[in-house]
Amino acid sequence: MIAALIFYMFAGLAVVSAGLVVTARNPVHSVLFLILCFFNAAGLFLLLGAEFLAMVLVVVYVGAVAVMFLFVVMMLDINFLKLREGVAQYLPTGAVIGIVLLVELAVSFGGWSFAPDVEAMLASPAPNGGEVTNTAALGQLIYTKYVYLFQASGVVLLIAMIGAILLTHRSRSGVRKQKIYDQVGVTAKDRVEIRKVSTGGGI
Amino acid sequence: MLSGLLPPELWRLIVIVLQILVIVVPLLVAVAYLTYAERKVIGAIQLRKGPNVVGPLGLLQPLADGAKLFLKETIFPSGSNKVVFIMAPMLTFTLALIAWAVIPFDEGWVLADINVGMLYLFAISSLGVYGIIMSGWASNSKYAFLGGLRSAAQMVSYEVSMGLVIISVLITVGSLNLTDIVMKQKETVWFVIPHLPMFVIFIVSILAETNRAPFDLAESESELVAGYNVEYSAMTFAMFFLGEYANMILMSGMAVVLFLGGWLPIIDIAPFNWIPGVIWFALKVCAVLFVFLWVRATFPRYRYDQLMRLGWKIFLPFSLIWVVLTSGVLLAFGWLPGQG
Numbered sequence: 001m002i003a004a005l006i007f008y009m010f011a012g013l014a015v016v017s018a019g020l021v022v023t024a025r026n027p028v029h030s031v032l033f034l035i036l037c038f039f040n041a042a043g044l045f046l047l048l049g050a051e052f053l054a055m056v057l058v059v060v061y062v063g064a065v066a067v068m069f070l071f072v073v074m075m076l077d078i079n080f081l082k083l084r085e086g087v088a089q090y091l092p093t094g095a096v097i098g099i100v101l102l103v104e105l106a107v108s109f110g111g112w113s114f115a116p117d118v119e120a121m122l123a124s125p126a127p128n129g130g131e132v133t134n135t136a137a138l139g140q141l142i143y144t145k146y147v148y149l150f151q152a153s154g155v156v157l158l159i160a161m162i163g164a165i166l167l168t169h170r171s172r173s174g175v176r177k178q179k180i181y182d183q184v185g186v187t188a189k190d191r192v193e194i195r196k197v198s199t200g201g202g203i
Numbered sequence: 204m205l206s207g208l209l210p211p212e213l214w215r216l217i218v219i220v221l222q223i224l225v226i227v228v229p230l231l232v233a234v235a236y237l238t239y240a241e242r243k244v245i246g247a248i249q250l251r252k253g254p255n256v257v258g259p260l261g262l263l264q265p266l267a268d269g270a271k272l273f274l275k276e277t278i279f280p281s282g283s284n285k286v287v288f289i290m291a292p293m294l295t296f297t298l299a300l301i302a303w304a305v306i307p308f309d310e311g312w313v314l315a316d317i318n319v320g321m322l323y324l325f326a327i328s329s330l331g332v333y334g335i336i337m338s339g340w341a342s343n344s345k346y347a348f349l350g351g352l353r354s355a356a357q358m359v360s361y362e363v364s365m366g367l368v369i370i371s372v373l374i375t376v377g378s379l380n381l382t383d384i385v386m387k388q389k390e391t392v393w394f395v396i397p398h399l400p401m402f403v404i405f406i407v408s409i410l411a412e413t414n415r416a417p418f419d420l421a422e423s424e425s426e427l428v429a430g431y432n433v434e435y436s437a438m439t440f441a442m443f444f445l446g447e448y449a450n451m452i453l454m455s456g457m458a459v460v461l462f463l464g465g466w467l468p469i470i471d472i473a474p475f476n477w478i479p480g481v482i483w484f485a486l487k488v489c490a491v492l493f494v495f496l497w498v499r500a501t502f503p504r505y506r507y508d509q510l511m512r513l514g515w516k517i518f519l520p521f522s523l524i525w526v527v528l529t530s531g532v533l534l535a536f537g538w539l540p541g542q543g
Contacts, residue, residue, distance in 0.1 A: 002212075026284075028284075028287070029287075032287070051318065052319055052322070055323055055325075056322070058329075059322065059326045059329055063326060063362070064329070064359060067332055070336060071352070071355060074348075135319060135322075135379060178509075180512070
């Protein structure tokens with residue numbers, strides 16, 4: 001009873017905040033609603049007993065990805081009211097894409113068939129009837145059975161990162177950067193010189 | 204006897220609320236007296252007396268400060284985004300409190316003994332940046348905005364190396380549960396000994412994560428006046444202040460659990476193990492907090508590019524190598540948890 005109530009609270013809030021992401025006038029508010037949506041998704045994961053996924057969702061999406069979104073949205077100086085003027089023009093295209101997606105989802109859901117031993121799996125999300133914690137179970141699976149796929153996804157991310165750096169990096173001339181090693185290696189002799197100055201002579 | 208009168212679920216709820224109060228009330232007192240301790244310690248280091256007028260030895264100073272902030276007027280800057288403006292300090296304060304749910308004060312003295320405790324702490328501490336960035340944006344002020352942006356970049360950078368530090372401890376333990384981490388240190392040694400370089404990196408990272416000197420670029424008063432909280436007054440400012448200090452205590456608690464053996468006594472022999480674990484925990488947290496204050500009184504502020512260099516070019520590669528080294532050593536000697 002209470003679990004069902006909490007589920008509907010999380011699910012409802014997730015849907016409402018997802019809607020507000022799209023409709024909010026202020027883009028910063030949009031990002032904040034997106035964060036709320038992530039939180040509710042994490043809550044749903046918790047209800048499913050997938051505590052690892054819930055925490056990782058918060059750490060990665062809320063703690064890192066959404067911070068970057070917020071950063072970008074705050075820094076960009078775009079007139080969002082002007083951007084909004086074209087809504088009527090783009091609406092049909094967007095609606096068509098949405099409907100196509102919905103139909104595809106419906107088709108794949110129609111042909112859905114459950115695995116034969118799904119009943120047992122649903123009863124306990126972690127293997128061996130909850131003997132192993134779900135974090136450990138996930139680790140055992142990823143690092144043994146799916147180790148190549150895991151490594152491959154790591155390589156994909158690495159390439160994406162290198163690509164992003166390569167695309168945005170530009171070497172600027174005339175930048176005076178601090179060379180830490182030179183600076184640490186400086187001794188008093190390099191900077192201070194003692195001269196004998198004759199009276200009235202100067203240097 | 205009282206439990207028979209109420210439905211069991213309601214009774215459980217009451218017990219949990221009481222447990223929360225048992226954690227939060229001493230925490231707020233600790234925060235108040237941390238501000239006092241900071242002024243006294245820095246005063247002593249700079250050969251001053253610190254607060255000494257209100258009450259004996261100035262002990263009532265935090266209460267006077269609190270009363271003053273409570274009675275002042277909350278000002279909303281014109282053009283500020285009011286909802287976000289008021290939400291930011293509340294968020295900071297709430298996040299600083301809810302993380303305490305998983306901290307074990309003694310064996311079994313923990314509100315929520317969850318299996319992913321360390322991840323929970325990491326998640327909560329990574330959310331701390333929102334309070335600051337939201338306040339910077341909502342204030343509609345250049346200084347506050349710059350402070351917020353700086354702080355966001357800084358916290359995201361240092362989280363990376365902090366995560367790797369935590370990972371090398373977690374590999375050694377084989378569990379994300381905070382009680383398990385301390386129990387493992389009871390079986391073996393405090394992790395500060397095998398992981399000494401990681402302990403140093405962790406302490407420096409938590410200074411950066413809590414925006415404390417020498418990494419307090421978010422509020423560097425000489426260039427940004429007070430940074431992200433420049434437009435805040437009265438209780439909204441007090442909440443930021445309380446949140447910041449509660450975060451300091453929390454991060455010290457995290458360092459104690461990860462490296463200094465939590466509630467364990469220094470040596471497990473007669474006079475030391477008579478002292479209850481919670482006292483040991485408090486003493487160790489105080490020791491780490493003293494380092495916070497000591498550092499503030501000792502070091503000049505980092506320049507922003509030096510801060511980023513330290514985080515990305517030194518701490519990140521070093522802690523990454525340490526993770527590989529730790530797992531290599533554990534595997535080679537067969538110490539890996541769950542191995543053999």
